[in-house]
Amino acid sequence: MTKYFGTNGARGTFKQLTPEIALMIAQAVGIYLKRKKILVARDMRLTSDVLWHAIVSGLLSVGCDVVDLGMVPSPTAEFILKKMKAGGLIIITASHNPPEYNGIKVVDGAGVAVSRERAEEIERLMERPQHAEWDKIGKLTHYGRAIDDHIDAIIQHINVEKIRRRKPRLVLDCGNGMASLIAPRLFKNLGCDVILLNSDVDGHFPGRPSEPTAENVKRMLSLVHDEKADAGIAWDGDADRVAFADERGEYVIGDKVFALSVLLKLKEKKGNVVSTVATSLAIDEIANMYGSKVIYTKIGAPYLSEEISKGNAVIAGEEVGGVIWPEISLAKEGIFTAAKIVEAICEKPLSEWLKEVPDYKNIKEKIPADEKMKKEVVERARRHAQENNLSFIDIDGVRINLEDGWVIVRASGTENYVRIFAEAKTEERAREILNKYKSIVVLSNL
Ligand code: MG
Numbered sequence: 001m002t003k004y005f006g007t008n009g010a011r012g013t014f015k016q017l018t019p020e021i022a023l024m025i026a027q028a029v030g031i032y033l034k035r036k037k038i039l040v041a042r043d044m045r046l047t048s049d050v051l052w053h054a055i056v057s058g059l060l061s062v063g064c065d066v067v068d069l070g071m072v073p074s075p076t077a078e079f080i081l082k083k084m085k086a087g088g089l090i091i092i093t094a095s096h097n098p099p100e101y102n103g104i105k106v107v108d109g110a111g112v113a114v115s116r117e118r119a120e121e122i123e124r125l126m127e128r129p130q131h132a133e134w135d136k137i138g139k140l141t142h143y144g145r146a147i148d149d150h151i152d153a154i155i156q157h158i159n160v161e162k163i164r165r166r167k168p169r170l171v172l173d174c175g176n177g178m179a180s181l182i183a184p185r186l187f188k189n190l191g192c193d194v195i196l197l198n199s200d201v202d203g204h205f206p207g208r209p210s211e212p213t214a215e216n217v218k219r220m221l222s223l224v225h226d227e228k229a230d231a232g233i234a235w236d237g238d239a240d241r242v243a244f245a246d247e248r249g250e251y252v253i254g255d256k257v258f259a260l261s262v263l264l265k266l267k268e269k270k271g272n273v274v275s276t277v278a279t280s281l282a283i284d285e286i287a288n289m290y291g292s293k294v295i296y297t298k299i300g301a302p303y304l305s306e307e308i309s310k311g312n313a314v315i316a317g318e319e320v321g322g323v324i325w326p327e328i329s330l331a332k333e334g335i336f337t338a339a340k341i342v343e344a345i346c347e348k349p350l351s352e353w354l355k356e357v358p359d360y361k362n363i364k365e366k367i368p369a370d371e372k373m374k375k376e377v378v379e380r381a382r383r384h385a386q387e388n389n390l391s392f393i394d395i396d397g398v399r400i401n402l403e404d405g406w407v408i409v410r411a412s413g414t415e416n417y418v419r420i421f422a423e424a425k426t427e428e429r430a431r432e433i434l435n436k437y438k439s440i441v442v443l444s445n446l
Contacts, residue, residue, distance in 0.1 A: 001127065005119030006414050007300040009105035011094055014047045017102055019054035026058025028125035029090060029106050035062060035132075036087020036109065041069040041077035041146075043093040043178050043238050044201035047102045051092050055104065056140060059090070063132035065139050069146045071201070073178035073239035074105070076150040078331035082111050083149060093178075096211035096236035099204055111330035112309050115302035116413065151186050154336050157327055158343045164191040166346035171195045171232040171245070173220035175210055176202040179235035182335055192342065195227055205237075212236055212243035212321075214251040225249030231350050233338050240332035241322045244341065246350040254321025255280050259357045261323045261337055262315055264344055266290040271314030274307045276300070277399045278408055278421055279319050282358040298396035299410070305330040319362070360405075361427040363434050366417040367442055374411035377418045380441040381409035400437070405429060407437045418442065 004010040010017060010025060030038065038059050042048040048071075059066050067086065069077055074091050081089040087109045094101035106114040106122070114122070132138075170192050174180040180199045187194050197220055198207030208216045212234035224232040224245040232245030244252035259282045262273055266286065273287050276299045287294050295313060297303035304316040309330050316324040322332030325340075344353055369377060378397055385392040391401040397410025397419075405424030412419060420442075422434035 001120075001123050004123060004126075005114070005116055007116055008095075008113060008302060009103050011097065011101060011103035013100045014102065017051070017104070019050055022051045022054040022104060023058040024126050024129065025104055025122070026055040026090065027062050027129050028122045029088070030059045030062035030064040031125050031130065032122045033064070033088040033108065035064050037065045037067060039067045039069055039077065039081055039084065039086045039089045041072050041074070041089065041091045043074075043091075044071055044176075044203050045092075045094060045099065045102050045237075046203040048092045048203070051102055051104070055090055055092065060138040060140060061131050063136045063138055066141070068140065068142045070142065070144060071178070071181065072146045073182055073335065075240055075329065075331060075333045075335050076146050076182060078107065078111060078329040078333075079150045079153060080143070080146045081107060081109075082329050083153075085109070091238070093238040095238050096241065098209070107331070110309055112305040113302040113331065115300065115306070147182050147185070150182065150335070151189065153328060154186060154339050155189070157336070158339050160190060162346045163343055167191050167193055168230040168342060168345055169193040169195070169227065170342065171197060171220055171223045171227065171229045172199060173197040173208075173212075173217055173232065173234040174199040174239075175212065175216075175235060175237065176200060176205050176207045177210060177235060177237035177239060179239040179335065182239070183233070183235065183338065186335065186339065187342070190339075190342070195223060195229065197223060210237040212241065214253070217243060217245070217251070221245045221249045221251055230345055231342065233342075235334050235338075239334045241320060242334040242338050243321055244350065246354065247345075248351060250351070252350065252354065255282070255319040255362065256354060256357055257321045257337065257341070258317040258319065258323050259283055259286060260344070260353055261317060261340060262286050263353075263356060264340055265315040265325075266292060269314050272312055274304055274313045274316035274324075276304065276318050277393055277396050278410075279317075280360050280362065280423060281406065282360050285358045296393055296395060301332055360423050360425060361430045362421060362423045363427065363430040364419065364421045365434060365438070366412070366419045367438070368416060369411070369418045370416055374416075374418055377441045378409055378411055381437070384440050402433065405433055407433050409437065409441050
């Protein structure tokens with residue numbers, strides 16, 4: 001059985017993810033989702049149109065009716081899935097990957113993205129393609145109001161008056177991605193004074209690489225400073241992830257965006273928080289302050305969606321700056337996250353808010369390892385924790401909780417690496433923890 005799906009859908013360059021393969025994936029997805037009505041959305045990548053035709057054809061051929069949402073951000077498509085109560089959704093996007101990549105993300109009718117484990121069933125179905133009879137082929141319709149509906153829903157869940165009164169000045173860096181189609185409209189509509197950067201959709205990504213790292217959004221940071229803006233906001237290619245600049249033009253890293261989102265959420269509504277085992281202790285500290293609990297999942301957005309779909313938490317997120325707000329959808333929502341933080345900065349500056357977020361430093365390292373070594377290394381971490389009576393979580397790799405931080409040792413599912421992350425109050429201490437565990441679990445192996 002060929003593997004096409006990774007942690008979050010099928011991804012590859014156009015040579016790997018061809019229209020032929022996309023058609024086969026879509027046929028299998030149609031059967032997996034019980035031939036129900038499926039929504040299809042796409043981003044602005046140069047290969048999205050050709051893959052769109054293959055995917056729509058695949059779905060129709062097995063008997064699914066298809067509603068085309070057109071070119072829309074991922075969070076918009078996920079919101080419409082919930083609103084229309086369709087049987088599933090396919091999003092054609094490679095998120096923050098380089099321009100030559102594309103991807104197929106599959107979401108079920110409950111709004112939960114299909115994880116690698118669940119995708120194995122789709123890969124099995126690909127081995128026996130089954131067409132519908134000629135008179136059972138699906139129908140294709142188009143829905144053109146997805147972005148308008150999404151904007152309306154966001155506006156219903158924020159304090160519009162508070163933003164209109166304060167009129168914050170914002171630099172919006174859409175990275176030539178899908179945020180271009182919604183963020184300028186939304187924030188102008190809210191009465192913000194908006195300065196646009198890289199805000200025309202363009203599959204060549206001429207403005208900057210798609211991932212909103214500090215390095216990639218430098219122009220946004222200096223514009224915030226030079227234009228005396230209240231904040232800068234930068235999205236990844238499909239707008240499910242967001243990074244910020246505070247009013248001084250300082251980059252705000254993804255895990256702080258998540259931590260601040262948790263703080264804002266718990267201030268208005270009590271409840272548990274869902275996060276992955278690689279998430280900062282800042283989240284635990286904030287949850288503790290409000291008497292809430294953190295529920296840990298494996299690393300990867302589909303696991304967060306699976307957990308929050310059970311209805312036992314008020315917010316979910318991961319350390320790279322993807323936040324799930326169940327009032328909108330069960331997927332990472334870069335647009336709503338941005339709106340909530342803009343609402344907050346109408347009260348006090350972003351740098352002031354961030355003082356309420358406990359400060360931790362995180363260090364990451366990846367070490368080349370083959371399949372056998374990957375297993376040994378993770379096993380060694382578990383044994384070390386057991387023998388030394390350390391508290392640990394082993395739902396995805398082994399995370400060992402220390403008195404002043406934690407370390408996680410984890411085998412990559414798709415690449416030949418073992419990853420080690422360590423976190424502590426200072427960078428020196430995080431480095432010290434990382435080196436210590438590296439020597440315990442890895443070095444003796446080489
Ligand atoms: Mg993304």
